[in-house]
Amino acid sequence: MAWSIEYYEHNDDSVPGADFLDGCPAKIDAQFNAVIDAVAAAPPPQFSGGGKWEAMHGRMGGYYEIRLTGPGREQYRLFCLLENADAPELRRRGLNSPSIIVINGMRKPHRTTFTDRDYRKHVRAYGEQHRANTPRRLAQ
């Protein structure tokens, strides 16, 4: 069964994941959409996403990232959470089906790294807020 693709909506009504994609070059935006559609069509645990969809580890455990390289070797990352549970629990969360939740994205020059502060501020803070919302607050 294909999974749903949803976007986290922040409490100021912004949608960080969509705002990030809107700021990406068209080709990068298109590639992110292609990966996420492929993963949703053939969701975990089977192989999907052409190798561009990867589980994160350490403090980012539980998150998944799509890793792309853009013009000038700039690095683009889109961060997602998975929501999967039995039907009553999914309904409680406001979801019709197991879902990929797009949280936010970040970009950086080639051969630089994101700091843990970057991940905390731009990804985990939103992800924790998302999971604290029941039902989930999603872009409509």
Added chain:
Amino acid sequence: MNDSGFHERRKAERMRDTEFRSEYERARSEIDLIDSVVRSLDELREHKGTSKTDLARRIGRNPSSIRRLFTAQSNPELRLVVQIANDLDADIVVVPRKKTPARQLRGTDRAA
């Protein structure tokens, strides 16, 4: 309740941009091809009754690398894909596609 509505509407809007549309179609085709190769190997492994651990041992790899490959937890490395195919007595074959009218036309344009 949500059902990809926001995502689909946003994508439909972006598809109006020809650069976005052509890159989406190219990327999706590439992703589907890679996914198909890896899933075919995993299906063949299951069909032969080979566990991931046994497969890893036979090709001299860490079992976690095989688990990560088949569950999309890491980037597929071509060397690993070929090693698995060899162990499962399978070939990785590249088959040229038949030319479509559109491709033939583009070829004609270039030649002109």
